Amino acid sequence: MSANSNILVIDDEVQIRRLLKLNLQSNNYNIIEAENGAMGLELAASHHPDVIILDLGLPDKDGLDVLKDLRQWSNIPVIILSVRNSENDIVTALDSGANDYLTKPFNTNELLARIRASLRQQYHELTSPVFRSGKLEVDLNSRIVKCNGELVKLTATEYSLLSLFVKNAGKVITHSYILKEVWGLPFSDETQYVRIFIAQLRKKLEDNPNHPELFTTESGIGYRLNII
Amino acid sequence: MDSSKPNADEILERIKKREIRKNKGKLKIFFGMSAGVGKTYAMLQQAKSELDNGVNVVIGYIETHDREETEALVKDIPIIPRKKILYNNIELEEMDIDAILEKGPSLVLVDELAHTNALGSRHKKRYLDVLELLDKGINVYTTINVQHLESRAGNVAQITSIVIRETVPDSILDSADEIELVDISPEELLERLEEGKVYKGEQSARAIENFFKIGNLTALREMALRLTADRVDKQLRDYMHDEKIPGPWKSGQRILVAVSSSPTSEYLIRWARSVSYSMNASWIAIYVETSKPLPDEDKARVKKALDLARELGAEIITSIDEDVVRSILKTAREENVSQILVGKPDKKRIFSFITDKEIVYRLIREGGNIDVYVVSTEKKEKKSSSLKRFLRSQSEISKYLITSSIVGFVALILYPLSEYIGYQTVAMILLLAVALLPLFFGPGPVLLAATSSAIIWNFFFIPPKFTFFIHKIEDALMFAMYFIIATVTSILTTRIRAREYAVRQREKRAVALYNLANDLSSSRSIEDVLNTTVRNIKLVFDAECALFLSDTRGLLFNTYAKGSSLRLDPKEFSVASWSFANGKKAGKFTNTLPSAECQYYPLTSPRKIFGVTAIKFSNKIDLKIDEETLLGSFISQAGVAIERELLNENSKRAMLLEESEKLYVNLFNTLSHELRTPISAIIGTANFLMERSNEKVTAHDRNIIKEIHTAGMRLNRLVENLLDMTRLESGRIKLNLKWYDIRDLVNNIIKDLSDEIEGYKLIINIPESTLPVKVDYVLLEQALKNILYNAVLYTPQGSEICIDVISNKEKFEISVSDNGPGIPDEALNSIFNKFFRVENSKPGGTGLGLSIVKGFIESHNGTICAVNLEPTGTKFIINLPIFELNNKEETK
Structure with a gap:
């Protein structure tokens, strides 16, 4: 992971940009600023940033459209910057290829954690097929799951759910994405399936299933496998 | 078939x-x-x-x-x-x-x-x-x-x-x-x-x-x-x-009965009805209208006969054709009729006997495989002889006098001239006068004129004068020809005139309908349509008319279009209401409430009845059959136009609503963006400063920064509360119900409020067996956060805050209790009101938190209440509806 990653901030509010700049520069990131969608897309093409922070409410075009345009030619991780009460927009953005989200007002530590997770995801494929987080160890090649060094037996569905989480470690994944990938139900509302299998994974893999640390719930949006 | x-x-x-x-x-x-x-x-x-x-x-x-x-x-x-x-x-x-x-x-x-x-x-x-x-x-x-x-x-x-x-x-x-x-x-x-x-x-x-x-x-x-x-x-x-038991099915027979203006038609219809009944066949009554105008009394008889047929269950078809037989057979074939019933020609009616007989013969000859039954009809009513009717139908005595005197006058002028022009020329001139008369007079007076002119010519002009004796054979022939020509001309001219009259009537109807359709299509509002209808009905039928429309509750309301001078008293209005409620015509000349002054027709569209037309005719006679048909078309045209306008208005209203919705969303988004951006900047900057481990920041500075952060958070909470309240009040909350573990939700709330609940003793009771719940996560999370924050705000540090969740097959209840000072009893009922704050409470609340909680819970169809605990403390109890869980996956 390069220490001086480039981060493109697309936000029309100069105050927010300044705040992000302050935060990120003091953590050794390089900042590129764009004040609207068109400029953002241009800069993304010319500067190849490592992460893009994208505000959903832009003056010239919808942040969602910027995301869709970007996704046509690039896989650069995108973190959505949004306000509370727009969970539907966030879910749509995540399902359209955004990697993560952040609600305003945001906490500095939260922001840095999201950026780190996104950067890690981008370079994850290059590292070993064995994923580790806390006491959890998953070998995607040999399909071996260990907790506290001990082998854990999972059902087929549990394993496919876990591997989906591992492939997207640190990133929030939506209910509909999970339903589509694991159950093949892209337009379904059957969130109870997801809920039940998350509960089972927690029971098998968490120290205290009632206070999960690995598999956390993101309010109204989905779940996240934390990298500890 | x-x-x-x-x-x-x-x-x-x-x-x-x-x-x-x-x-x-x-x-x-x-x-x-x-x-x-x-x-x-x-x-x-x-x-x-x-x-x-x-x-x-x-x-x-x-x-x-x-x-x-x-x-x-x-x-x-x-x-x-x-x-x-x-x-x-x-x-x-x-x-x-x-x-x-x-x-x-x-x-x-x-x-x-x-x-x-x-x-x-x-x-x-x-x-x-x-x-x-x-x-x-x-x-x-x-x-x-x-x-x-x-x-x-x-x-x-x-x-x-x-x-x-x-x-x-x-x-x-x-x-x-x-x-x-x-x-x-x-x-x-x-x-x-x-x-x-x-x-x-x-x-x-x-x-x-x-x-x-x-x-x-x-x-x-x-x-x-x-x-x-x-x-x-x-x-x-x-x-x-x-029950689909095989057996002799419905014969598939269809009977057609030809109705005429004859008084025996009624008998024929009764006969047709009993035949169709015994054969279990459906039946049709047909009336063919020709251009030959019918006297009013015949029209009334046709109408009565058709009404009777309708009442007895026949399907009624009226067609317009010069050739009665052709029209009957055409309808019979179209309707798959197997039998045609006609009345036996009436021998006593000499003129019509010929044509009626011809009708019967032609029906038999051209009917192909359709059976034709000729039913003998007994004579029920003594009918005035056709000649008498013929003469009486159009004229009064004065007209007979006028025509006779015209002929006399012409003869008087010609008499002295006959010496010079010859008596045969006189005949031509007299004939001319007779031929011209039908242009102004009916058949009776003209026939009289024709006859009298022939006699006058014979008596005064043909030598030997002043006798009816005719000397020369050619004069006798001439006289006979004169008589025939005069009679035939007068009959033919009369007939042409009558036909012309009928055509004119028909044209008048067509024009009236066209005008109405034209006016209605250019009407741009309901009021316009009502006014147009009232105006046209007044013009064509010489009748006062008023239209009443139903309101959204399905009751008739009393509206009068401009130009309508008809006013209904409560008694008349109740007749209108009856017509509306039953969807049938009522009032004068009908079978229902005939003592009313007006006639009432329901205004209908294929889907529903949406009003009533009241019509008051200035003359006292019931409408003729063609007028009634025309009025029917008028009313149905008006009905269609009114429905069109109603739909139009509805779509306009929907569009307006949509526009205002868009405006609201835009305004709301702009406002929330404008408020949240500076708050985010304040909080974010303070947060950044707080996290910085730079020795340049003194402890004093750190405290100040913390103050900025706290104030920013408070402001943020206020803004969020205000925005939530606005969303609630606009009724724009849409539930996004999904299945969750209530434990996840509680955990997240505690994590988010970790700063606030520091120093409080938190007890969480969520049994292992707790069932998952179907809720809008964000709304419920916000509601619980508000309650929890409220508890923190109103209880001293070190107090106990207890969250209990019961979620089983019978109920889903969340309660949050504390052992703080409690709420004054008299305020218990008011705490969920907007901007209500308990007196002498700590600053920091907005008075909105709990009313938002109530709104969010109620949008879930749930309930919330607050009770005081013994010895001290408050308990908020939330009850939410439970949903049937699809247990298939659970057990797998």
Whole structure:
């Protein structure tokens, strides 16, 4: 992971940009600023940033459209910057290829954690097929799951759910994405399936299933496998 | 089209019939051959046993004829008092239908179905009262004699030579759910009569002499038995059909009866009805209108005949064609008719005999495989001879005088000139005058003029003068030719004129309709449509008109279009309401409430009734058939236009709503963006400074930064609360219900509020067996956060805060309790109100938090309440609806 990653901030509010700049520069990131969608897309093409922070409410075009345009030619991780009460927009953005989200007002530590997770995801494929987080160890090649060094037996569905989480470690994944990938139900509302299998994974893999640390719930949006 | 199985249409029809029947009351008819057989008695007996079974039975109208046995039965059943109607200073008693409807019994007894109501009643006939009762879902028992059935009245008159005036359409018999034949032998009936059990004293003797003869009774009995048997037969066939039992299916026959202006048409229609009934065939009555104008009395007769046919269940077709035979056969083929019924040509009508006979021959010749039945019709009404009618139809005496004097005047002028121009030229000039007369006068005066001019010419001009004697053979020929030419010209011209008149009338109607359609299509609002309709009806029918539309609750409201001077008093308005509620025409010249001043037509579209048209004609005569058709088209055109405007208005309203919605969303988004951005900047910057481990920041500075951060968070909370409140108040909250573990939700809340609850003792009770819940995560999270924050705000540091969750198959309850000072009892009910704050409470709250909680919980269809605990503390209890969980996956 390069220490001086480039981060493109697309936000029309100069105050927010300044705040992000302050935060990120003091953590050794390089900042590129764009004040609207068109400029953002241009800069993304010319500067190849490592992460893009994208505000959903832009003056010239919808942040969602910027995301869709970007996704046509690039896989650069995108973190959505949004306000509370727009969970539907966030879910749509995540399902359209955004990697993560952040609600305003945001906490500095939260922001840095999201950026780190996104950067890690981008370079994850290059590292070993064995994923580790806390006491959890998953070998995607040999399909071996260990907790506290001990082998854990999972059902087929549990394993496919876990591997989906591992492939997207640190990133929030939506209910509909999970339903589509694991159950093949892209337009379904059957969130109870997801809920039940998350509960089972927690029971098998968490120290205290009632206070999960690995598999956390993101309010109204989905779940996240934390990298500890 | 002989089908061996019921086809889809028939099945649909049957289902529809059943649907209609479901909501309607049931009709049971006690049917007998004559008075005195014991129908009323049988009806009362059955009603009595229903009453004993606990059915709510009332007597609507019973005639006991002072028969003891009957009166004994009546005593037990509650009676609805009859309505007293004053007519010509005579007090008449009728069934009080309003009182019955108000009482709403489940069964009403109504005697003598064929009775004609006194003028001033709602309906002309009692059977119409009964139909209304049935429509309102009330069951009815009633009685009727066979001679009162419309199709039998003619036969009965033939047999008994008593003309029956009170009749009911046969359709009411068909629509009855049950018919019970009350039958005794004629001998027994006569015995009963003689014993005075039917009529008292002298009345009885008279009755026996006039009506109750054994021959009459036997004939009537046969009729009643046969009718009942026919019905039973039909029921059996229907049943077999319904149950798909193979058997002799509906014959597939269709009968067409040709209706003319002849007074025997009515008889022909009755005949057609009984034929179609016995053959179980459907039937059509056709009337072909030619350009030949009919006198008003004939028009009225046609209308009456068609009304009768409609009442007896025929399908009515009217067509316009010069060639009657061609039109009949064309319709017959289109409608798959198997038999055509026509009346036998009337020998006494010399002129029409020729054409009528030709019609019959042509029907037979050109009818192909369609059977043609020629029915002999008895003459019921003495018809004025055609010549007399012909003469009378157009003219008054003055016109005869005028034409005769014109001829006389011309002759007078010609007389001195005849010397010079010759008497043959005189004939030509006279002929010219006669030929011109039809342009101004009707056929009668012209014929008179033609005849008198011939005579004048003969008498005054042909030598030898002043005699009717004609000397020369050529003069005699000339005279004969003159006479013929004058007559033929006058007849032909009259006919052309009449035809022209008819064409003009038709054109006038077409133009009127066109004008209305044109005006209506350019109307741009409901008001416009109403005004246009009122104006056009006034123009064409010389009638005042007003339109009433229904409001959203389905009630009629009283609106008057501009230009309508018609005002309804409450009594008239109630007639309009009846027409609206029942979807039938009412008022003057109709069978319902004919004493009203106006006529009322419901305004309908294929989907619903949305108003009533009231029309008051300035002349007192009922409309002619073509006028009525035209009025019907007018009203339906207006109906379509009004519906169009109503739909238009609805779509406009929807568009407006959509626009305002868009505006609201934009405003809301802009506002929230503008408020949140600076707050985010403040909090974010303070946060950044706080996290910085730079020794340049002193402890003092750090405190100040912390203050900025806290204030920023507080401001943020206020803004979020205000925005939530706005969302709630706009009703724009859409639930996004999904399944969650309540534990996840509670954990997240505690994590988010970790700063606030520091120093408090948090106890969480969520049993292992807790079922997942289907909620809007974000809303419930916000609600619980607000309650928890509230608890923190109003209890001292170190207090206990307890979260209990119960989620099982019976209930889903979340409660948050603390052991703080509690809420003053008098404030308990107000704490969920907007901006309400308990007196002397700590600063920091907005008074919005709890009302938002309540709003969010209620949008989940849940409830929330607060109670004080003993010894101290407050408990908030939230109850949310539970959803059926699909357990298949759970158990897997």
